[in-house]
Amino acid sequence: MSxxxxxxxxxxxxxxxFSGIYLLKKWQASPALIRRASFETExxxxxxxxxxxxxxxxxxxxxxxxxxxxxxxxxxSNYEQSRAKVINAQLGPKGxxxxxxxxxxxNTTSNMGPTIILLKADAFNTQLAAYVSSRMENAxxxxxxxxxxxxxxxxxxxxxxxxxxxxxxxxxxxVRQDVLDWMDEMTAHILxxxxxxxKNEVPELPATxxxxxxxxxxxxxESEDGERLGMVHRxxxxxxxxxxxxxxxxxxLFDGTEVCWEGDYDAYPHFINEAAYYDNNLAMSLGKKVExxxxx
Amino acid sequence: MSxxxxxxxxxxxxxxxFSGIYLLKKWQASPALIRRASFETExxxxxxxxxxxxxxxxxxxxxxxxxxxxxxxxxxSNYEQSRAKVINAQLGPKGxxxxxxxxxxxNTTSNMGPTIILLKADAFNTQLAAYVSSRMENAxxxxxxxxxxxxxxxxxxxxxxxxxxxxxxxxxxxVRQDVLDWMDEMTAHILxxxxxxxKNEVPELPATxxxxxxxxxxxxxESEDGERLGMVHRxxxxxxxxxxxxxxxxxxLFDGTEVCWEGDYDAYPHFINEAAYYDNNLAMSLGKKVExxxxx
Numbered sequence: 265m266s267x268x269x270x271x272x273x274x275x276x277x278x279x280x281x282f283s284g285i286y287l288l289k290k291w292q293a294s295p296a297l298i299r300r301a302s303f304e305t306e307x308x309x310x311x312x313x314x315x316x317x318x319x320x321x322x323x324x325x326x327x328x329x330x331x332x333x334x335x336x337x338x339x340x341s342n343y344e345q346s347r348a349k350v351i352n353a354q355l356g357p358k359g360x361x362x363x364x365x366x367x368x369x370x371n372t373t374s375n376m377g378p379t380i381i382l383l384k385a386d387a388f389n390t391q392l393a394a395y396v397s398s399r400m401e402n403a404x405x406x407x408x409x410x411x412x413x414x415x416x417x418x419x420x421x422x423x424x425x426x427x428x429x430x431x432x433x434x435x436x437x438x439v440r441q442d443v444l445d446w447m448d449e450m451t452a453h454i455l456x457x458x459x460x461x462x463k464n465e466v467p468e469l470p471a472t473x474x475x476x477x478x479x480x481x482x483x484x485x486e487s488e489d490g491e492r493l494g495m496v497h498r499x500x501x502x503x504x505x506x507x508x509x510x511x512x513x514x515x516x517l518f519d520g521t522e523v524c525w526e527g528d529y530d531a532y533p534h535f536i537n538e539a540a541y542y543d544n545n546l547a548m549s550l551g552k553k554v555e556x557x558x559x560x
Numbered sequence: 561m562s563x564x565x566x567x568x569x570x571x572x573x574x575x576x577x578f579s580g581i582y583l584l585k586k587w588q589a590s591p592a593l594i595r596r597a598s599f600e601t602e603x604x605x606x607x608x609x610x611x612x613x614x615x616x617x618x619x620x621x622x623x624x625x626x627x628x629x630x631x632x633x634x635x636x637s638n639y640e641q642s643r644a645k646v647i648n649a650q651l652g653p654k655g656x657x658x659x660x661x662x663x664x665x666x667n668t669t670s671n672m673g674p675t676i677i678l679l680k681a682d683a684f685n686t687q688l689a690a691y692v693s694s695r696m697e698n699a700x701x702x703x704x705x706x707x708x709x710x711x712x713x714x715x716x717x718x719x720x721x722x723x724x725x726x727x728x729x730x731x732x733x734x735v736r737q738d739v740l741d742w743m744d745e746m747t748a749h750i751l752x753x754x755x756x757x758x759k760n761e762v763p764e765l766p767a768t769x770x771x772x773x774x775x776x777x778x779x780x781x782e783s784e785d786g787e788r789l790g791m792v793h794r795x796x797x798x799x800x801x802x803x804x805x806x807x808x809x810x811x812x813l814f815d816g817t818e819v820c821w822e823g824d825y826d827a828y829p830h831f832i833n834e835a836a837y838y839d840n841n842l843a844m845s846l847g848k849k850v851e852x853x854x855x856x
Contacts, residue, residue: 286791290814318838373731435669435731437835441794441812495582498737516737518586539733542614 268303268364268458272355275369277327277419279314280436283447284369300455302462310351313343318437320540331417332358356422366420367454369447372432373539375502378446379404381428383413387559388425394469394558395457404505405475436539469558476532476551484547485515493517496537496547504534564660564754568651569603571665573623573715575610576732579743580665596751598758606647609639614733616836624713628654652718662716663750665743668728669835671798674742675700677724679709683855684721690765690854691753696745700801701771732835765854772828772847780843781811789813792833792843800830
């Protein structure tokens, strides 16, 4: 019996992240590309009106609307809050979902390459991480397992297993072929792995896999009234997943002053200078580099 | 007597091109940076509501509203059409402007580096091109002199001399330090040159300057009903100002088909995969490489 019977691939959760949207179109034209023998694959275009208006979202970020309390709160009724409830009804409901795995396709303006974000470090996810790493040389594994899946507000947290495929750098509202091809390839590796996992045919894998684990989020320098006073330092720009140590320059103020990072661990920045995070003056996330045991 | 008495530096003509907007703030805090002895420098924030809403524009592209007939047409009354009339009254009027030179600061998501776009190849502009090229190793000179300044619809065409400083790659709605620093440096070189030109102290310059000249604009592959069918080929992505020859791949359709360029000249693509141009499904501009005589 298969562990995974139903897999959903979601694109366009953010309306101006084009790779997933155009891959959905491609796969709808050629469904065999995402078909595997041991499970059903369905696709879902999460925020069509965001795409229509060429915006990340109309009213609020769809990928922050999947906390159980918010899904249950009928007062939350704007466009994305409504889409969240519809998607939860279609793929979920969260907590007892009819979908076993949600793969949610995203782009970032940050230089993160092909990154797979995993929400827990169990047997399935650690084996998946090792498998994808072995098949795709530039794949990056990022664990955001600082809370339970239920406590995550991401769309992919609807299912017991949820994955974010996060690929950049790509400006909002464009399609880059390199980024599209990476997303296409990474998604295929994930589907292949699920097939192997279902059939109990996962190949020999290393005992551990190199990954990053989310630690904290840093804000851009800002004044008391929230005006931006500086930017990401040129040494850090594009240096996603490159180590940042205590005392390294991290920001440059508009008056030229350099600001250094004060931290007590070797940090690996990512989502550096992501355009969508300027809403909240976020500068980057920091992670730790980890060797994760592959659980068999 | 000075040739240039009043120079205007304009930022934020597009509300999500942040470098110029943050440089204006910097220069307002430190006006000496843009002050020169022989002329007055003023600054203008062209589209503040675009910036407020984090959009290129609210109603229409402000940098396409400066044709004389449109400026005179009071029926054209949306936000950017109104801003155009106000800016024309403040810096112009076009045809007999009180401003002698407008420097308009722009960003592109394309990999164009620090580019200066010039609207005519007269003594001032060819000397300026040679001067900036000699001072800034990675500067790119692009002539868009296929029509008269009057016939241009750009904001900088208000004045007899108009320059666009166009720097990328930078995603919309972010600030990159490298891009900001290039814009800052290029603007300083332009102001320095105007000062030398006014004082008749322009140094020895080479007889010619390497540049590109706008030739044509290519659209993305699209269906009869305007749906995008493909993307810029991976070989062309980021290869701004790299030669493209007849038969070279230029687009990849979403079904994998490669489309080659059919042209009878050595083309130099730029504005490749610019996010803002997807509105009209534009893929890139093509130019020719030219050696321009520096007119003394």
